[in-house]
Amino acid sequence: MLSIFIPCIFKFKGKSETSVIKCTKSIFKDYFILLLFGILIFGSYYLIDYLSINALYLDITWIRLSFDMIFYLLLSIIILKTKYYIHNIISLILFCVFTVINDFIFENYKYFKLSSFLSLLPYFLNDLVFCYIKYLIDKKLHSYWNILFFIGLFRFLIYSIIFIIYIIKDPYNNYIFINIRKAKTKYIILNFFNEAILDIYLRKLLLLLILEHFSFNHVHISSELYFIVINIIDIIWYHKNKKYYFFLIPTFFQILSLLFYLEILEFNFYNLNRNTKRNIMLREEEEMLLRSNTNESEIEIDNDLIIKNPQEKKELELYDITDDSGENEKNNEN
DSSP states (O other), rough: OOHHHHHHTOOOOOOOSOOOOOEEEEEEEHHHHHHHHHHHHHHHHHHHHTTOOOSOOOGSTTHHHHHHHHHHHHHHHIIIIOOOOOOHHHHHHHHHHHHHHHHHHHHHHGGGGGGGGGGGGHHHHHHHHHHHHHHHHHHHHOHHHHHHHHHHHHHHHHHHHHHHHHHHHHHTOHHHHHHHHSHHHHHHHHHHIIIIIIIIHHHHHHHHHHHHHHHHGGGHHHHHHHHHHHHHHHHHIOOOOOGGGHHHHHHHHHHHHHHHTTTTOOOOOOTTTTSSSHHHHHHHHHHHHHTTTTSSEEEEEEEEEEEOOOOOOOOOOOOOOOHOOOOHHHHHOO
16 A cells, blocks of 8 residues: 555656556456466465475575576566676676585585575576566656555465464464463564564565666665675674684675676777677767768767768869850851
8 A cells, every 4th residue: 555655645657657557458367477477476485485494595505696687688678678798797607606605615516415406496586576576667667656556466466365264273373372361462563563664565676676776686685785784793703613704705706797788887808898788888879970970070978989970072063154155146046
């Protein structure tokens, strides 16, 4: 409901020309697909819990960040037709190498099993959902406020169904009612405010804002920072071993690789920065200026780049002018 009231109060608008939800067949199909993706994500979590995998979940390892980036890269190529170039691939490979080094530092590889990779399924589906949301924002011009509303509506419907199932199975002693009886009212309200408003709502809103103005690749920055903070806390409170602080060295290069991947920094050698977004836009501006300034001899793109535009030389045909006054006189005599 906040996604309806806040835009009306503060008059926020996205790329969409209107924030009004029209009930058309196309819009219904778009949000129905979003609902199906949401059901798949919830189903994947319950599947993993049901199987009770006796192995390390990869979602708490550094290599999970690499899989997250690879998943979105492949999905964005298929769905969004996003183009990635050699500097993106090099940066991604370097990032993956440093995540593996961090897992070796924390000795996570000792607990890896084949079944551990099943824990990556929800992250693959989550990347698929946000890739689809990016498609809705950029291609179908849906307002991110409307998308946020429907995400909340779908979560409400799914959790309501789960709640009803628990009550039907055990009307009195299900774990929901047990927790409510044990907890104090003020803690229930505080937990609701923390989970519903601060965690789910604001986090989803920030993610959609990033998708509105950038891409889901930029979300990896927050994931990287989250892993750094969590691992430092684990070292202080649980591991209590200073050797684990060495993870900060490969982490520094991880962040550096990520900055190159997102083209915040550029490789200025072997022409690797040729296909960055900034240089592609410069070339487009150059072509536009060449077309619009055909009569000018030089076109200045920026302070360091001046392009010479050769002038078209038009050849004038000169005809010999003969004195035909004598012929005119003969004609007059005749």
